[in-house]
Amino acid sequence: MKPPANFYYDIISPYVYFFLKLRKPLEALVDLKPVPIFFPGLLRLQNNRGPAEIPEKRIHTYTFCVWKAQQLGIPFQFPRRHPFASAAAQRLLLQEGADFAMIDKAFDFVWGHGGDPETQWSDFCLALGLPATTAKPSTAEIKQALIANTESANQAGIFGVPSVKVHERVFWGSDAIPWIIDFLERPTMFTEAAYQAAIHAENPLLP
Numbered sequence: 001m002k003p004p005a006n007f008y009y010d011i012i013s014p015y016v017y018f019f020l021k022l023r024k025p026l027e028a029l030v031d032l033k034p035v036p037i038f039f040p041g042l043l044r045l046q047n048n049r050g051p052a053e054i055p056e057k058r059i060h061t062y063t064f065c066v067w068k069a070q071q072l073g074i075p076f077q078f079p080r081r082h083p084f085a086s087a088a089a090q091r092l093l094l095q096e097g098a099d100f101a102m103i104d105k106a107f108d109f110v111w112g113h114g115g116d117p118e119t120q121w122s123d124f125c126l127a128l129g130l131p132a133t134t135a136k137p138s139t140a141e142i143k144q145a146l147i148a149n150t151e152s153a154n155q156a157g158i159f160g161v162p163s164v165k166v167h168e169r170v171f172w173g174s175d176a177i178p179w180i181i182d183f184l185e186r187p188t189m190f191t192e193a194a195y196q197a198a199i200h201a202e203n204p205l206l207p
Contacts, residue, residue: 003184005030005166008158009103010039011093012086014065014076017111018174019162020104021074026177029184030166034103036094037150038087039161045154052083077114089117089124091137091146102128 005026009016026032043050051061062078069076093106109115109127117124122132137143153163157170164171164180167187171180183189190199 002029002031003166005032005164005180006035006156007032008035008037008153008161008163008165010037010086010161011089011106011110011117012039012083013161014078014111015174016162017076017107018065018068018072018074019177020100020107021072022174022177023100026164026180029181030164032100032164034098034100035149035153036090036098036146037153037158037161038090038146040083040086041147041150042154042158042161045151046159048159050083075108075112077112079110079114079116081116081119084116084118086117087146088121088136091142092125092128092130092134094146094149095137095142096128096130098128105129 007019009019023032040050042048051057062082066076066078089106093103096102098106105128106117106124109124110117115123115127121136122134125134126132156165158165158172159170160172162172162174164176166180166184169183169190171183189195
């Protein structure tokens with residue numbers, strides 16, 4: 001039986017799109033469960049700032065994503081405006097219990113074709129296979145469910161998207177997939193001397 005692994009995501013991140021395109025080798029080894037969270041809410045919980053809030057980092061990140069997609073040979077088109085508000089899209093994916101087939105459609109709409117789920121809601125719903133008249137989820141129940149997912153992610157040690165948590169270890173980023181696979185094949189990895197030295201290095205910024 002494959003071990004369970006949580007996959008934390010928000011449609012606001014192009015790196016999640018890259019992860020989705022690269023995930024197949026990982027899916028062969030773990031039972032990957034998608035968990036929608038609200039990334040801006042996670043940043044607030046951790047007193048953190050996203051790359052879009054730092055002008056130089058924003059340009060670097062966005063242009064790197066163009067280069068990365070070209071290297072991977074996958075369709076990629078940056079939305080006309082970013083960051084868009086992702087809460088409604090994330091609530092919809094949570095409400096629908098979105099599996100990877102639906103999640104792929106959602107991310108292809110945004111990052112493969114440059115769609116904006118905030119301003120092109122009807123088109124976004126159609127891309128997911130839902131009626132164009134689908135309303136933006138607004139019940140207190142679904143809002144609270146997304147908040148709960150985000151708070152749970154924070155408590156689980158998640159600090160960015162995409163992230164995978166497997167065997168109580170958190171791995172962040174689309175480029176972490178080979179590391180996760182190596183960890184699954186070598187589960188004592190983090191007890192090795194080099195890893196322990198890195199983990200326990202003194203941090204002079206903390207009291």
